[in-house]
Amino acid sequence: MALSASSSFLSGSITLHELKAPWISSVRLLDQSLVPSLPWDSYRRRLSVKPVCAELRRSDSVVPLAAPVLVPEVEDRVETEDYERLAKELEHASPLEIMYKALEKFGNDIAIAFSGAEDVALIECAKLTGRPFRVFSLDTGRLNPETYRFFDTVEKHYDIHIEYMFPDAVEVQALVRGKGLFSFYEDGHQECCRIRKVRPLRRALKGLRAWITGQRKDQSPGTRAEIPVVQVDPSFEGMNGGVGSLVKWNPVANVEGRDIWNFLQAMNVPVNSLHSQGYISIGCEPCTRSVLPGQHEREGRWWWEDAKAKECGLHKGNIKKEEVAQLNGNGNGATPANGSATVSDIFNSQNLVSLSRAGIENLARLEDLREPWLVVLYAPWCQFCQAMEGSYIELADKLAGSGVRVGKFRADGEQKEYAQRELQLGSFPTILFFPKHSSSPIKYPSEKRDVDSLTAFVNALR
Structure with a gap:
């Protein structure tokens, strides 16, 4: 995004059709239109806010006991909003306009969820609206040092106080004592995320009527491709309790990642130093790693799992019921027991053997093979398998007639247990080379899945 584009964005007249980049920030400003004739500085005041995890509101009536008062019974009327209709109306609105609408509608009962990654754009956007806003974050106790330093930088840059939520110490203690510090590498990340992230978030949202997230459709095609810019939260409850008591705003849902970064650079917004080290999607330190050029950003999260739904539970409402049915107990992806799936098969080429x-x-x-083989263990629904389809087919065409056979084996569903036990399957895709005169296959160790890297692997072993 060029600076000229940012100028249009700041004017408030630009829409997502013209600029796909939305943003965020936290300031406490008084509407100057209320005091047009008086100096602005004399009216600057710090906004007093209740904690995110505030208790539910009470409606105790205060009536003098000595004077009986007859109050006619009046049926409570609660104004309801059609958020599906509102989402359609705001579908092509700029992130700034969506953010303004959210803050205007919910005031002090809405807060921005800040993860310490590129959703600092939300804070910048909130600042640009000129309206007061709140920011909260989940401190899991396992974040990178760079993320903690970034929190401090953001607070100072925007002159705000981030409202931190922490996991229950007793629950964390029980998990660590019972299973150790890194149990998620063995039985999946869901239990740890539930204790360190989901339950603290649930407590935080109990003190709100709405929250703002940095979800984008392009972050996770498997789970976020259909998120609207505003919705009734399908998973969590707000301060009034019950289904429908919490509204979820996703101002940058329709923005692409590159446009987020163009905006951050144009606005000179502070960013987490981990981004310069190849980290895009940033979570807890043991569960996040950098990604290589060409890899999807979510591939750096829980990389040891082949989960179709790369989610920790904060946005579990994104996962459709039929997708949940395909997840087994430890969070790893699996198709139904009969191996069927509704998605089309991949890696189709005359030079590939199924x-x-x-x-x-x-x-x-x-x-004692006649020819060496290169075989990919895959699941057609896996977005990472889909991402390497082009390069793998190109490699198969390149190796045609070279004396190296190229194949594929669908290793999900009922074949998954066998593949894990006998074929070194850890996550999808897994690439194996079966050399001549060898009793066991050699697993491709790199995350680089371009043609040149795979060719070098084959040439070194053929």
Whole structure:
């Protein structure tokens, strides 16, 4: 985004059709139109806010006991908003306009969820609206040092106080004593995330009527492709309790990641130093790593799992019921027991051999192959398998007639247990090379899945 584009954005007249970049920030300003004839500085005041986890409102009536008062019974009338209609109306609105609408509508009962990553754009956007706003964050106790320093930088840059939520110490203690510090590497990340993130978030949202997130459709095609700019939260409750008591705003839902970064650079907004080290999607330190050029940003999260839904539970409402049915107990993706799936198969080429269970077993059993084989273990619904489809097909075409056979084996569903036990399957995709005169396949160790990297791997072993 050029600076000229930022100027249009600041004017408030630009829409997402003209500029796909929205943003955020926190300031405490008094509407100058209320005091047009008096100096602004003399009316600057710090906004007093209740904690995010405030108790539910009470409606105790205060009536003098000595004077009986007859009050006619009046039926409570609660104004309801059609948020599906509002989402359609704001579908092409700029993030700034969406942010202003959210802050205007909910005032002190709404807060921005800040993760310490690129959703600092939300804080910048909130600042640009000129309206008061609140920011909260979940401190899991396992964040990177760079993230903690970034929190401090953001507070000083915007002159705000981030409202931190912490996990229950007793629950964390029980988990660590019972399973150790890194149990999520063995049985999935869901339990740890539930204790350190989901439950603290639930407490935070109990003190609000609405919250603002940095979700984007392009962050996770498997779970976020259909998120609206505003919705009734499908998973959490607000201060009034019950289904429908919390509204969720996603001002940058329709913005692409590159446009977020163009905006941050144009506005000279502070960013987490981890981004310069290849981190895009940033979570807890043990569960986040940098991604390589060409990899999807969510591939750096929970990389040891082959989860179709790369979510920690904060936005579990994004996962459709039929997708939840495909997740097994430890959070790893799996198709139904019969191996069927509604998605189309991938890696289709005349130079690629589709191996059956019997075929891959024979290949693994033989110790004297006529030709070496390169085989990808995949699941067609996996976005990371889909991302490497083009390069793998190109490699197969390149190796045609070279003496190296290229194949694929669908290793999800009922084949998954076998692939994990016998074929070194850790996550999808897993690439194996079966050399001549060898009793076991060699697993491709790198995350680089471009043609040149895969070719170098094959040439080193053929």
